[in-house]
Amino acid sequence: MNRLLQDLRIVEVSAFVAAPLGGMTMAQMGAEVIRIDPLGGGIDFTRWPVTRAGASLYWAGLNKAKRSLALALDKPEGREIARAIITAPGPGAGIFLTNLPPSRALDFTTLQAARTDLIMLRLVGNRDGSAAVDYTVNAASGFPLVTGPGGEPVNHVLPAWDIAAGLYLATGLLAAERHRSRTGKGQEVVVALSDVMLATVGNLGYIGDVQINGTARPAIGNDLYGSFGRDFATADGRRIMIIALTRRQWRAIGEATGLAGRLAMIGPMMDVDLDTEAGRYEARDAIGALLARWCASLSLDEIRRAFAGTGVLWGQFQDFLQLVRDDPRCSEANPLFAAVDQPGIGRYLVPGLPLDFAAAPRSTPRPAPVLGEHTDIVLSEVLGLSSAEIGRLHDEGIVAGPDGR
């Protein structure tokens, strides 16, 4: 949380990961982000992981620092209020971020009629408007079939396409707002989740690999493609990654393990130059055989001591419990984090934005709102409604506050 974008107001009607992450990224740089949800919450309001009482840790994680307005988007008056909030005046307002299908009366043309310089960021599944989610886009990407040992597809658990799409939305929002601040002109910015995947597959060279080489990279388990790196078991049942991308990292492995002499025998044995990435990749099984025996003879702590200060590029595998309980980076010793009281959930370690701006120092991460927490204040501040009018909207079930009514 910093104050860099404090003159911006963004209205978000969203669900799941991508659009909420885009909005949260803006909120974490100080923008006022108003998330409008249907009464009772949107389709992501109870997504897992949840607490034993059913409160969504996922929803809380992706909506930090936002304001929450609960609104009957299924009623004409609810949609009218949403339109009024989205298109309210103000030089930094008039920015709408959504992954709703365009059919819900919050389309660009309607909104632009109310505010000509509207900026609308819209995430769609496929470019043609058909549905796609991280799971289907990932299946099509080619990655699951080269993840793990091969043969069977292995899905990622990290929703990587959603995360990339959310950050493209944040980038696109700032680029469009920059354009508006210079020209006075708004615009619609559309990104398709499947295009995020396709662009990334292309950016990493895999389309060229098929079209130029006529081949595709194989499934090679946890081995690095085109260089040396893989996982190893330690004597105490842990796993580590050891990697050599550069010549210096490669030399460091030999020195730190005392295996430099033996490793050097692999070059002539395999007829490769181990000072090149391609040579180490070609000889990876032989290199791995030596290192596996060395790792299996030592505990994780012994390996940590052997590698300390040597320039070996390595890391230990840990599960979520170990990450949270044992890794000092995942604690308040890291200024990324603070223990925050999240209403309805409790106090736990909450991350801020991973960007550190020297000119806009971090403040403590703000929790996610309670659904409807800011209904009244938004209606009053943004639309100038009186308390009598706000009361009527509650009575008629058009809006709800944090008590659900």
Place this chain on the structure above:
Amino acid sequence: MNRLLQDLRIVEVSAFVAAPLGGMTMAQMGAEVIRIDPLGGGIDFTRWPVTRAGASLYWAGLNKAKRSLALALDKPEGREIARAIITAPGPGAGIFLTNLPPSRALDFTTLQAARTDLIMLRLVGNRDGSAAVDYTVNAASGFPLVTGPGGEPVNHVLPAWDIAAGLYLATGLLAAERHRSRTGKGQEVVVALSDVMLATVGNLGYIGDVQINGTARPAIGNDLYGSFGRDFATADGRRIMIIALTRRQWRAIGEATGLAGRLAMIGPMMDVDLDTEAGRYEARDAIGALLARWCASLSLDEIRRAFAGTGVLWGQFQDFLQLVRDDPRCSEANPLFAAVDQPGIGRYLVPGLPLDFAAAPRSTPRPAPVLGEHTDIVLSEVLGLSSAEIGRLHDEGIVAGPDGR
């Protein structure tokens, strides 16, 4: 490629995925991005995938639309030239993006002395400056131990942390430039790759899960966590994902497969409400058993016909070859793509930016430069050097052109 940021100049000294992707994202919105590499190329210049002749499809993919300057960064005069280019005057210039260690005489303090409003974006491995790459950060994230069937860690193949970091860099760059255009003040913006991972683990609720619930999500293969979705084999040896996040998607599965009646028996059998995500998750093996039999009796084409127009959320798995050869989204029918002549490689399908800006229409994606392609023009345009001076720099091995000299 559009013209949205055409008044910006960004200098990039980078390698691998994250910082190059951040810079390319700016270049694809029209910014002038000058990538400075050591003579002969940086440590990522030959990364795989490569062509048979050894040209890197990866490097070409991550450096599209940039200018390339080859410079002896290991010599004092080379570093002086880099400093001069980074800090050259101009309202949209003075932006430096790097993942170099700060020791190389291109640190913020030195550069800011030459240009007080300098913006510097710096990617580091860990916040304390120690090394971390996607492979080590991923090992620490907890995700590999819940990817696949469990027991053994399974690394992602998509460098998801690098991609997220690159897009955070793009977002941070635009936010810092916005701040400078309003206040005249530059700043250093730092992002640690491990913080990108930690923030994401927290954003998705997994830190809260450990600290509030005392538990962590298990490895469940390709099953969706907390909802229904998994992969199925078809009669013709293909694999598909079928997913039901919403009640409508759930109902559509029953209707499209003709299994609504049988699926409805699972509710009372398992004592769960199948209209809830948690209920479907609890009953996922029973649901999967029915759907697996149905999928195994039909070919992929038959399933496609059965699902067409029904609202079932599904997708087929495909490998990189199938994606590139068979998926119409991965072709010039998609305006994301164009066939581009990449010097040194050939003509293949190249993606642009996945963001579609209505006010800044796409033009054809530009290829990556040849290493050193823009050495002379940058020295002339940005530093105003004469051809005699440029000739001397070539003769003394301070710079090189596209011929490597």
